[in-house]
Structure formats: C-alpha cells, structure tokens
Amino acid sequence: MTPKRVLLTGAAGLLGGVLRRSLGGQFQLRLADIVPLEATGEGEESIICDLADAAAVEAMCEDVDAIIHLGGIPYETGWPELLRSNIIGTINLYEGARRAGVDRVLFASSNHATGMHPNDRALSGESPPRPDSRYGLTKAIGEDVAALYAYKHGIRSFCLRIGSCLPKPDNKRALSTWLSQADFVRLVQVGLTADYVHEIVYGVSRNTRSWWDNSAAFRLGYQPQDDAEIYAAEVGAIELKTELARNYQGGNxxxxEFSGRKEWLD
Ligand SMILES: NC(=O)c1ccc[n+]([C@@H]2O[C@H](COP(=O)([O-])OP(=O)(O)OC[C@H]3O[C@@H](n4cnc5c(N)ncnc54)[C@H](O)[C@@H]3O)[C@@H](O)[C@H]2O)c1
Known part of the structure; x- marks a missing residue:
C-alpha cells in the first residue's frame, strides 16, 4: 500500500525541514514536534506533541498510513534527557502506531549505533550494534523496538542508520559517511513504498570511500546519485583530531568520555 497520509515527527528539525520541502505535495503531511511549527503547505497540518507523552503520541498516530520518526535528541547528552525523548519517545511512537493500525514506520537510527567498529570494517544493516555513546545506544534500542513491532505486531519497520546528512561533507570522515539531502529523500521514498518487514539500512550516498555495504537498500530500490568524493580536494585534508576518532566509525x-581498552576495539 502506498501511503497517502504521513506523520513526520521532529518536523521542526534539520532533516524534518528537508523532508517537508520534498515530500509536501506528494503526501498529506502531519507535522509534529515539541516546538511549535506552522503548517503552511497544501495538505499540511501541524501538532505540538512531546514524544514522552504516551496519550498525546497515541492521538497523534491516528489516521495516518506511515510515520517517519525523526523526533528526538541527535547528540550526546545525559541519560534523563535521552531516556525521555529517544527511548520512551520511540517506544511510545511504535505503541501509538500499533494501536492506530499504522502500516509502516521509518525510524531515524544513526551510524553511532555502530560507532565503536573500526573504519576498515564493511558493516551492513546486519552488523551488530556497537554504540559509541549513550545517544548511539538509544538508536540501537530503537532498532530493537522496531523489530518487536515488526515481527510481533506487523508494522513494517525501516531503520536508517544515517551517516552525516549535511549540505556537503565538512571533513575527511564525512567523505565516507556523507548522505546528501537529495539521497536522503530518495532513501525515504524507498522506505515509504518498498516491501519489507524489518530492515536496517545505512543512510549514505554512493560515496567512493563509504564504509558500509548497503546492498539491502539497493535491493529495495535505493539508487543514490551523489558521491562525496567531489569534495575531496576541499575537505580531504581536514582530519579529526584524535587517533580514536580517526580510526573508528563514530568519529568524535x-x-x-572514553575510558576503555584500545586493544578491545578491533
Ligand atoms: N542529521 C544527521 O546527519 C543525522 C545523523 C544520524 C541520525 N540522525 C537522526 O535523525 C533525526 C533528525 O535529525 P536532525 O539532524 O533533523 O535533528 P534536529 O535536532 O534538527 O531535529 C530533531 C527534532 O526533534 C524534536 N524533539 C526532540 N525531543 C523531542 C520530544 N521529546 N518530543 C518531540 N519532539 C522532540 C526537536 O525539537 C527537533 O526539532 C534524529 O533522530 C537524529 O538522531 C540525524
């Protein structure tokens, strides 16, 4: 079933803005965020909703076919904030989707769910999480929440381990991890239309230096068009400062807060 009505959480954020601009017109968009935002486009409506409020989330999930779940904290911070917005928020979202009978959820996971793997390891969506932060752990947990609701409750779940979705790469690491905004939209279109149960893919462009085997995404129809390599001359000499940041996938x-044993990290 191709969705018509799509709920976008985190709609006031950076990636929410990208999707709003490109998906508006194709879908009826319900824009949700904890901060106010104005519905201005045709077929748009907006809702203020804290993802930690289960009843409000349940109401927000009514009468949509698909959810793109971008809402949450996208950086490292303390447990209380991350628990509230990212873990409780994602559980509430999937539970709300189940109760409302939503067909599919696209979940914005992150490369930081697997950030403690070395750069020379070609990871795929089947590679096990090795979170590099509390934030990364919230994304790994979100992928498992997605699996529960897919296999147990029949919600198609598409988890995007997003690399670095920026207008352009800003350092050498991003030559591997960059996801252009146009390719992000292409990958989301795949998530909205393809046939899958619980899929984990990397949100990355067709970068010459990519660390990730994204064949699962290609099989589902993802055809990235951009390659970070065109920025190599501009940013290729901008290295991350520490050896750990340079050699492991999660970068900085x-x-x-690293207090581990480097010899355990290969
Ligand atoms: N931008 C990237 O390159 C990147 C990389 C990896 C993963 N991601 C993930 O993609 C998603 C979007 O990222 P972004 O860069 O647009 O981040 P962003 O911070 O710009 O947007 C996140 C939005 O979520 C909202 N939010 C936070 N807590 C909330 C809560 N409790 N209830 C409701 N809304 C809440 C914020 O108000 C914000 O508008 C995030 O989940 C992030 O972890 C992004």
Missing part, C-alpha cells in the same frame, strides 16, 4: 563520539 568515540574518544568522548
């Missing part, structure tokens, strides 16, 4: 998240 890896050395932050």
């Amino acid at each position: 998240f890896v050395p932050e």
